[in-house]
Amino acid sequence: MKDQPAAGGTLFSWPVRVYYEDTDAGGLVYHSNYIKFMERARTEFLRSLGFELDALERDQRLLFAVRSLSIDYRRPARLSDWLTVTLDLESLRPASLAFVQRVLRGGELLCDGRVRVAALSADSFRPMAIPDFMFERLAAQWPGCPLPSGSDATRGV
Known part of the structure; x- marks a missing residue:
């Protein structure tokens, strides 16, 4: 699906300070740490909507796992x-979410990437549908969200 950021700009942003532990011997952020920064932003985005990852696992038996990731270091x-x-939501499907993420310093783009996360059962580690209450709240964050084909007003499961 085409990248569809929220009207007026970015859906969610999270500030990060670079610490010594984030850098390599040359004082630059080590490449894998950008992925950690993106992970934190996704977690805080879900938290901002009222979803705590530990509660989703405990109460819904739901986990999210990265299915694919592409990143460009600039x-x-x-x-x-x-x-x-x-973070911008790129696609919302019954059992997965895709995000476009950027790391900026001021207005300067340092790194950008696309991340797809799969919804998995905490019991079997097999794909499972995102619970309706969560799917609906995510869809509400993205006006004009293209829903899966065959869906009703909120979802096609």
């Missing part, structure tokens, strides 16, 4: 930089 971040990690 410019380095450095020790003590203040970064902003943004």
